[in-house]
Amino acid sequence: MIEDVLGLLSSTLVAMVPLLLASVGEIIAERSGVVNIGLEGIFVLSAFLSALTAFYTRDPYVALAVGLLVGFLSGVLHGVISVYLRGDQIISGVGFNMFAYGISIIGLICTWGQHGASPIVAKMPFIGGGFLFFSPLLILSIIIAIVVWYWLFRTSSGLKLRACGEDPRSAEAMGVNVLRTRFYATLIGAMLTGLGGAYMVVGWIGQFTRYISAGRGFIALAIVAFSGWNPIIAIAGSMIFGFFDALSLYLPVKIQLIYPRMNLTSTSYVFRTVPYIAVLITVSVAFRKGRMPRDLGRPYIKE
Amino acid sequence: MLRTSLLEIPTSIIISFLLGFVLLLSLGYDPVNIYKIIIFGSIGDPDYLLIRSTPLVLTGLAFSIPFLTGTFNIGGEGQFYIGALLSLLAAYTTKSSLMAIAVGTMAGGVLGALIAIIKVYRGINEVVSSIMLNWILYFSILFSITTFLYDPLIPYQSVPVPLDARLGCIQILGERVPLIFLIAVCVAFISYYILYYSRIGYCMRVSGLSPKSARYAGFSPELSVITSMVLGGAMGGLGGSLLVIGHTYTIDTTMSALYGMGFAGIGVGLLGRNNPIGIIFSSIFFSMLVIGGEMAELRAGIPTELADALIGIMVIALSMPYIYRIVYTYIRSRK
């Protein structure tokens, strides 16, 4: 019994890392007024490229750095399109997801000749052992969340950034360079997501698979809204959804032990819906328009 | 504006093909050969091309109709899935293709209405709610297919659509034309009619272009949002329905035939400049790419995801109308 609880806890702690990194990153971007639907694409792309790196260098830490780089470049693309070219943020995000997914699968097939998954690559070690374990990146991501919270809410540069997302006109009048701030915020957000994508391979699953992301980018978007754009609450949010993630793998196994005739795969599908239902309900019931940055998603046009 | 619109279509296609060219080169393939296969790969089998285009026509409409009203329907995936599932159920139980289509379409419409209502009355952004519903429906349908709709006789598939409910091809002028494509074309024309010749279509377009003017004229932008989402959702549902009763006749347990149709519809809609007639053509173009991609896999070994990547680039290129305006005014001022 205790092993089950610990096992579940460990799975949660492991699963929450990419969600936390991406949602904190997106909180930064959205607080400045830019929405990045392409998180899913960044996850997949950075997962693939870090798997590739880890495969050839056998060093998971270099792979993490590559993940940051992928995030950086994606952030530049989205930043330029959304901030300077006043492109439609949602459409370009959707397009990026399609493109990133396509390129990553092409890469998978061309590099290793596999359609489903890459070979296992070098992984980062976990902390702890036995039934309770977690990744060192968990500590890092929690620290990042706390630091970002402090930065956004207790420093003047964080205030600057938030002003861009609430009322860019007034921010500009008070001396803030809105376009530049939004661009940098998008960059940082994308980099954190890229790190999360790399983690999925070298810190968790150990290989790149076709469905490695499975909508986690969108769950991160939901966590952002769910947490009221607050990084500390995002920790709790990621934990909750990481828990559902872990649960969706754990429960079917358990249920099958009790009812051997039930199909494992199908029951797991039911549980996979839970995080999304939870988000939908929470957001419908508890959503207060006041919490969302007022100018989110709107391009800022200087007069 | 028409001029810049027309400029965007070939530009985005050219950009994506250029980038694809570079990509293929760097992966060690022969781009010229691959492009030849992609572009000409579907010529041999025109009715297959039209069958594949059908769902895209509908998911394109599912995105574009609400888009013209200022709403993002990213929920095309979910509407497609639920249309497919409920059509399958209806066909299986009533053995009537008409019932199947009706049920699927209405299911999509209800879903669209749901998204619109929570947007209008609770202020929930339609992108978040749509994506959540997409995933909920994805897994729910996977569950349904692998449990009570599972076909014990044929593995990896749901129960098939009964023969009576299936829609095939009909003969027109000596050519085999898929009935579902004709239905899709009719729906596209009806959409065009609604958008440009009916009162509600006019109200929707005005609300999308200038909500203030809509209020001035006495229209209700909120009503337009809901109407457009009901229509858009219905289109998505119809798309899923037609796929199931006219093409695959079943839903496979990985839902591979359904997955991505809604998102591709966004590309189809954008490339067709959100015009129903344009969407007919862009959907044929897209499915040409997709089929070509499948042929390229068979003959040259390049994965089908190439088509996804190319489409993705096109969508990104189409998200920046402002840049074309800049280029256009620049060229004009130079003259």
Next chain:
Amino acid sequence: MSFVELRDIVKVYPDGVVALRGVSMEISEGEIHGLLGENGAGKTTLMRILYGEIRPTRGEVFISGRKVSFRGPWDAIKNGISMVYQKFTLVPTFTVLENLYLPLALMEKGTSIDDVRKRAERLLDELNLRVPIDSFVEELPVGVQQRVEILRALLLKSKILILDEPTSVLTPIETKELFRMLKELKKAGITVIFITHKLKEVRELADRITVLRKGMKVGTVNAAEVTESDLARMMVGHEIAVVQRPSPSIGEKILEIRDLWVKDDRGIDAVKGVSLELYEGEILGIAGVQGNGQLELAEAIAGMRRIERGAIFLNGREITNLPARLRYRYGLAYIPDSRSVGLVAEMNLTENSVLTSLSEFIRKGRIKWSNAVRRTSEIVDRFNVVTPSLRVAVRYLSGGNQQRLLVGREITKEPRVLIIAEPTHGLDVAATDFIRKILLDFRDKGKAILLISTDLDEIFQLSDRIAVMYEGRIVGIGRNEEFSPEKIGLLMGGVHAQDISS
């Protein structure tokens, strides 16, 4: 040597509009200087040039004898100039303290928020003011928000404070408070420039007053040495071209407004108990400076804005709660002041010409575009709309042609009552003359027109009767002949009718 000097400022906009024609002005240190004028006089433009938001086409700005050239408001702020607009530049979802902290932290790196709190509290003490520093800006009443703006300017060490129509958003009590505060600031050595159209207030508050009219300076006077009549005369001028064409005949009462109360977008009362009657065959011109409730009145009559209290009758039928579409059907037409509302920029001419009369073009459930095309051609011909084709998007038409289309569309419907706001705003002379003539012709056919305009020339030229609106009320109404430019100026400036000697 004066403190602030603007020399020969000329401002011509890219579309040809001349806002300032060579204005020179100087402001002494530590004075309260009023900048007076009607709409379009150029007051706000001039101050925005001082504030660095706009570059002048010609002319120079000197501060303490030193020539300055600001690249933007931030430069001005660093030089000690702050401007408080009518639309505030506070982030509504932040607290007052955060709004004070933000620019301060940018200007003096390393300032802590507690620092700012202490400084703010000290300043509030000195000025004997109460502002809840930790409240969210959007929850505060407008008068307090304005105080925050001023507080922020002071914390940024501004020595020159420019206020744009500060009392337009205040209640009378808040106005008194503001004046008290400004006089305190003057004692502390702050120079205040405030833009206004209100005669009483400017005399009460200012030391000196500069009057602008149509982009030129009329003069600078000492407040103590002028009367409100003098100011009104300066503001409005003598030469009103009275090329007027009186109405051939006045008919029945067609529109009646009874004790109307309407709120503006902020939820504040904009129309406060207005009662009016409009007769067929007349043009009733509503004069007044922008922001005194005229537009809200027009929108309420048209059905675009909710009526809080009162009633409207069109030809005897009550339309108070009817939707706009029905009002149009019963013979009302409305041409809004903003072309981006009256026309859909991205749609073509034909699509725009059916906007407010769609039902007319629907036969058997569908829109007969052929009829619409016919109507559009008719409009284009009768109203001389210059356009390469009917299928061009309206945004490619010039402002004058857009207005012709808009006016033409509504007039061709042959409504019984036409409400029109700012008909010739931003148009060239030819278009202006054309549209005014159209309106007169329309009236001569026995139609009724409610004209809202901030252009007094236009009011005098077109109106049979004139009403003046000030702060949501009709402060004067009568026949055209009963009004002199001076009298109107006074009424528009808020002087009570009984204080005016005819």
